[in-house]
Structure formats: structure tokens, C-alpha cells
Amino acid sequence: METRELRYFVAVAEELHFGRAARRLGIAQPPLSRAIDRLERRLGAALLERTSRMVGLTEAGSVLLREARAALDAVEAAERRTRRAALAAAGGGAGVVLVTKAGAAGELLAKLLDAYAAEPGAVTVDLLLCGPGEQERLLRDGRADVALLHRPFDSTTGLDTEELRTEGQVVVLPGGHPLATRTHVRMAEVADLPGLPMPRWPDRDGAYPDGPGPRVRDHTQLLQLVALGRTCWVAPESCRERLTDDLAAVPVVDAPPVTTVIAWPPHSRSRAVAGLVRVATRL
Structure with a gap:
């Protein structure tokens, strides 16, 4: 499968309307329809249920929507992290981007940033504050290098994590x-x-x-x-x-406990991320 085909499919699956999806993608509707047909033939599965009045997802289509979003996030992450590495190599700075939900873990975050800044070889930490539930997506799509997440609200599937605190x-x-x-x-x-x-x-x-x-x-x-x-x-x-x-x-008293974790991509080889994680677990 090509990333272009996945983007086309995600647009149709989210809009559930070929015309709106085509406008969103900036292409004509006929080539979009042909691309989806080719994708279905290649996979040997019907992804969409089409009638004269509506478009719906099949079970296979629902699976591909989840997987395609993850695949496209991974591609975008590779692009962003590669550009940041090139910038650092050219002398543009080799900082680390930490994302957290705005207003969450305030005292813990302040202690972490202060303690890390005092470490030998510490780099600049660019803080990215986001809305509820956005930290995970920003970490997975490469806009952040490390994140403070909160289980059970945020998924940590496929990420490396260290638990920092559990509270009621x-x-x-x-x-x-x-x-x-x-x-x-x-x-x-x-x-x-x-x-x-x-x-x-x-x-x-x-x-x-x-x-x-x-x-x-x-x-x-x-x-x-x-x-x-x-x-x-x-x-x-x-x-x-x-x-x-x-x-x-x-x-x-009967609400599930919340565990704050520091999370990063499992393939990360960033010394700055490793240093930040070490400080966080020590704290």
C-alpha cells in the first residue's frame, strides 16, 4: 500500500462522503473513487459499503482506518524527527520536545524541568502544552520526543514508559x-x-x-x-x-487510580530523552 492511498482512504472513511473527501484532498472525485477501488482489489476486501444515499465502513474498513492512521502518524513522525536531527547537525540546536496536558502534573513538571536543567550536558527542553488526550497523538506523530501521559485515560500501547506517580x-x-x-x-x-x-x-x-x-x-x-x-x-x-x-x-473513593507515566517511542536513541527519563524516575 502507498501512503497516498492510505491518505485517500482515511479521508473517505472520516468524511463518509466521496465528494467531501475529494474536496478535502484537493482532487477530483473520479480518481479518488478509482484509487479506493484499486486498494480494495489489492487487499481482497470490501472497505466501504456504498449505496446511492450513504457510505459506510465495513469491519475490514474499520480495521484499516485504525491501522492507516497509525501508519500515517509514523510516516509524519519519521519526517519530523529527521528534519529535527538535520537541524541539530547543522548547529540549529539539539533540544528535546516534551509534551504534557496543560494544567496537569504542574508541581511534578516544575521539579522535573529544574532537576534536568541542573544535570551535566542538559539540553534545552521545549515544552509543548496541549488539550486533554492530545499528548499521545503529538508523541506518536513526531511533534514531541517525550510525553507525560496519564493512565487509564491515555493509551501507552507501543510506547516505552516509566511510572512516576499513582494517585486517587x-x-x-x-x-x-x-x-x-x-x-x-x-x-x-x-x-x-x-x-x-x-x-x-x-x-x-x-x-x-x-x-x-x-x-x-x-x-x-x-x-x-x-x-x-x-x-x-x-x-x-x-x-x-x-x-x-x-x-x-x-x-x-471508587474512582480508578490515575498513574502518571513518562513515555517515549521505543526506537528513540536520543541521549536527551534518556537523560530526561532518568531524572524523572529519580524524582
């Missing part, structure tokens, strides 16, 4: 809420809180899931909505570091 979770509530004085709550109570539906985050395509909760884009907006009594937030215990006086955090 709390529910963040408006300070005057009746539950704010409790010593603990359970997930069932949090899920049924009247007037405080769970927030909705966008997926990798920017689409929001259905539900009554408010749409949120970042943690600053989220905390403001909690303070206004529009939503609540279940988060790792360490989120207390950035809560203001008008918010309360109550432990959720």
Missing part, C-alpha cells in the same frame, strides 16, 4: 455545594448530581459527544464553569494545586 481522584465542585463538606463520595453520586452534568471534551476530529454537559476546550474554561455551578469535574488528586477558594475537591 477527586470531584471538583462549587465551593458552596452540599457535597463540598463531605469526606468522600462515590462515582454513582457524582454521575447523578442535579444540575452538574459532566463536561464534554472534543475528540481528535474536534467533534463533541452527545450529552447534557457543557462543551469545554481547556482547563481554565472548565474551572470557571465549575465555579459557576454548570458542571463538575473528576480529576487526579494533584489538581488541588491549582484550585481557587471558590472550588472544593472531595475524594471519590
